[in-house]
Amino acid sequence: MKNRLLVFVGATLLVTGFFAFKEKNDKLFALAKNIDIFATLVRELDSYYVDDVDPDELVTIGINAMLEELDPYTEYIPEEESADFRMLTTGEYAGIGALIGGRGEGNIIIMPYTGFPAQNSGLKIADQLLLVDTVDVTKKSTSDVSDLLKGPANTPVYLKVKRDQDTLEFNLMRKKIFLKNVPYYGKLDDKTGYIKLSDFTTNASNEVRNALVDLKSQGIEKLVFDLRDNPGGLVNEAIEIVNLFIPKGKEVVKTIGKLENVNFTYKTTKTPVDKDIPMVVLINERSASASEIVAGSLQDYDRAVLIGRKSFGKGLVQTTIPLTYNAQMKVTTAKYYIPSGRCIQAIDYAQSRENGEIVSVPDSLRKEFKTSNGRIVLDGAGIEPDEEVESKRYAPITYSLVARNHVFDFATEYFYRHPSISDPRSFKISNQDYDEFVAWLDGKEYDYTTYLEKSMDELKENAEKAPYYDEIKDQIEALEKRVHHSKEQDLVTYADEVRKVISEEIVSRYYFQEGMVEASLNDDSDVKAAVEVLNAPSKVTQILTASSK
CATH class of the missing domain: 1.10.287 (Helix Hairpins)
Structure with missing residues (x-):
């Protein structure tokens, strides 16, 4: 009997192995066959098509079309785009340190980054680029101009720019540029600190750590941590940031995929900077990926109150795989699961491919999980805040004035008429300034539909x-x-709102990106809600306990 059982088990394993082997071989054969067909097709097109074709362009289009069938995060990176991809993931590149953008018939300096060659040399916001070295760039695309400005560190670059009616020349030395992950931190009041994190590139956790330590040395006892509009980035930086606030040895996130080598559990490994400071984390619909790992983990451990709006819902892990000829592929290999066990992914791309439309997880299929204190949280739709604040909705006139660059242009003219302004938090344009803006608009096009x-x-x-x-x-x-609206009346009705965006734009001329963030904190409804919660310890306790649900 025993021998028969062994024979049966052996035969079963053999048959199972045979079909698994056959299935694998069939898949490999189908793959090889289709690759051969594709290569043959491109070769014959190149030979027989009536017009000349560019094989590189055709194949790139084919690859991109194929990857579009999967998800938006799986993408092909040809060799010539590798430098841009590296900059996105590391925040590092060599150049002059300025954001440029198209405007009218040319490109202008949108924002010089503090402490880098563009700012140090005296380049200003709104300077129009005319020449880069010997190349006329007045009609070139923004990407082409950006490529000309970048180059090896410590190499010279000559610029000719137009500033108002003047033509100016600059000789700069390219430097290695490290984009800040924390563009601003400071105190909202004597006891409340604020840290804005805009990215998760290399060194993000050190920047947050340094900001936190500095704020603590200034006597803060509460913290607002702002992850709004943060698209995410490096997962290891997210782990380190969570570790600033929770003890060593705690799970932060798991990655689970098809292959064993992508399955991993990330835990905190260090002593936290402060595991007790009352915290609010701000999130919104553009907080994604690593932002959701940080916010979700702190929520799962009941370590912070989340305020704002539901996050984006990106729970997919990407791995960069090298291809031949220095090309790369960024491919989705796993999903993120945060400490409560929930996955934050909101869109089912497998079903979306079948149905031909975006398929989100329906509310009826969302599963319940529990935080450390027993609060109920749901999967399948990003991270939901503990306290929701409605999104600020600007009036159509404000959108029109910004979109048509009238706010930008007025701020530039204001800057050249006023040598200095007060600090970013206190600066506001006067009634006289606003009247001048209204008069300045006369004859300019800014119509809109309400x-x-x-x-x-x-x-x-x-x-x-x-x-x-x-x-x-x-x-x-x-x-x-x-x-039917009256533009003139709308300038009166929405004066406070328009004045605010003008003031913030003017601040950027004097205090750059850091000042613009600081100025935006004035009348910020999310920040106000955060401070109110932190000023009521009993409310923090109530929110973070199961009894609040």
Whole structure:
């Protein structure tokens, strides 16, 4: 009997192994066959197609189209784009240290980064680039101009720029540029610190650590940690940042995928800087990936109150794989699972491919998990805040003035008329300044459609299809006249809002990126909500305990 059992088990294993081997071989054969067909097709196209074709371009288009069928994060990186990809992941490159952008018929300096060659040499926001070395760049694309400005560290670059009516020349030396992950930190009041983290590139955790230690030396007893609009980045930096606030040996995130070598549990390895300081973490719909790991882990350990809006929901892990000829592929290899066991991924890309449309996890299929204190949290839709604050909605006139660069241009003119301003937190344009702005707008195009006018247009369009339209036509037209906006009146109605964006833009001319972040904290509803919560210790306790659910 025993021998028969052994024979049966052996035969079963042999059959299972055979089918597994056959399935694997079939897949390998299908892969080899299709690669051969693709190579043959490109070769014959190059030979027979009536016009000349570029094989590099054709193959790149084919690869990108294939990867688009998977998810937005799996992408092909040809050799010529490797430097840009490295800059995105490390925050490092060699150049002049300035953000440039297209404007009208050319490119201008949008923001010189503090402490780097562009700022040190005296380049200003709104300077229009005319020449880079001997190359006329007035009609070149932003990416082409950016490539010309970059180069090996410690190499010279000559710039000719137009500033208002003047033409200026600059001789700069390219330097290694390290983009800041923490563009600003400071005190909101005597006892409350604030740290803004904008990225998770190399050194992010050290920047947060240094900011936290400095703020503690200034006597803070509470902290607002701002992860809004942070798209994420390096997972190891996220682990180190969580470790600043929770003890050694705690799980922060797991990665689980198809291959064993991508399955890993990340734990804290160091003594925290402060495991008790009351904290609020700010998140919004553009907080993604590593931001969600940090916010979600701190929520799962009931270490911080989360305030803002539901995060993006990116729980997919990417691995960069080298290809031949110095190309690379960034490919999704696993999913993130934070300490409670939940996955934060919001979109099911496998189902989306089958259905031909974006498929999110329905509320009915979201699973419940529990934090350390027993609070219920859900998977499948990013990180949900403990306290939700409505998103700021700007008036159409404000969008129009910003989009048409009127705010930008007025701030530039203001800068050249005023040698200095007060500090970023206290600066606001005066009533006289605002009146000058309104007068300055005279003759400039900034028309727009209000929300009410859009609704009115839809109402009129539907009414015109009705058989009784003639009976209500006069009423519709009278209503249309009543809702038609007045630009001049909107400049009065939304004056406070417009003044705020003008003030922040002006601050950037004097205090650059850091000042712009600091100025934006004025009247920030999320920050106000955070300070209110932190000033009520009993509310913090209530939010972070299961009884609050």
